[in-house]
Amino acid sequence: MGRRSDHTRPELREMIVSEGHRQISEVGFARFSAREVAKRIGYTIGTLYNVFGSYDQMLLAINGRTLDLWIAALEGRLEGLETGRLEAAIRAYFTFAVEHRHAWTALYDFRLPEGEPMPDYYREKVEAITGVIVREIAAALPEAHGEKARSLARSLLATVHGHCFFALNGTFALLGEEDPIARALDRVEDALARYEDG
Template identity: 45%
Template sequence: MGRRSDHSREELTALMIRAGTELMAQKGFVAFSAREVAKRVGYTIGTVHNVFGNVDGLVTAINTASFGDWADALEASLATAKGDRIEALVRAYFSFARENPHRWAAIYDHRPARETLSPAQQETRGRLMRIVAAEVAAVLHRPIDDALGTFARSLVATVHGHCSMAITGSWAAMGQHDPEDAALARVRESLAAAHRP
């Protein structure tokens, strides 16, 4: 029987996100089970639906928390960067994916409709790109506008492609090595080209 009066809605939300994050890290998106999350916190699946609306809402909340942790990791890397801050970002991108492969993959495996995201969730999810855009703007000595935002997203896509192929083993299967160095080289080339008039 669920302990329906033991926790407030806010406490239940935090409990389920924490338990769901642990389960996602262990099992990945394909094997994820909201029923297992409910079991781990001692409530019924009905309580999960009551708190998050549906399983999609729970996964969205878990992935939003992952975005927050990922942005924290980027900021921590930048805080200790002694030289090239772009390199620090690229290395931190790979590091988070390597250390949290299931959580990282779940962000891309689950695609909630943008209109289902709360303003707070959109803010948390957008933080990572704001960090990247700020560093790109600093390198290029340009303001953060729509064009720079698009360029920064393209750089992230470049790094993501290399990272995805590294995590899945595709990079090594092609006989390639050092995907981080290759991704960093492509980013530097793009930044150098953007500097040209």
């Protein structure tokens, strides 16, 4: 295939991320192919690496698209809600993972090489997800314990994530658990109940 110059660099970046996200959503991280992305958009694989600098940075950009969709789904689910916001956020967490299974798991399957720092733009996207949970935990806590919201949110996020991951990979079904969302909500309520009386 000859060299092409039909698109600007920003246009190429968007084409690559869009096609890469489509592919990873369809086949998952393990079967993701940069060559197939290049083929689908009509460019060489060298063009992909030229735009992003490396395979790893391209994968981060693709996973970044998933994070953008995830935060939009969370905020969209919470928009206008006056009560039950924390439960709605947890249910939205599960819903997004189920509806975007391959793309969601790719967020955790992919790792940067040891010693390579996470780009600021990507870290900000991750912190946006965490920020939603921190905000909703803070709102659910008595005012006297508001300073505990961030540390508690990290712990509860891990709890919800574990329940979600076990639900997706079949572990809960194997254990006979039929309602992992309800169990995740139970654990969150148990944790919050510790702070109700003071």
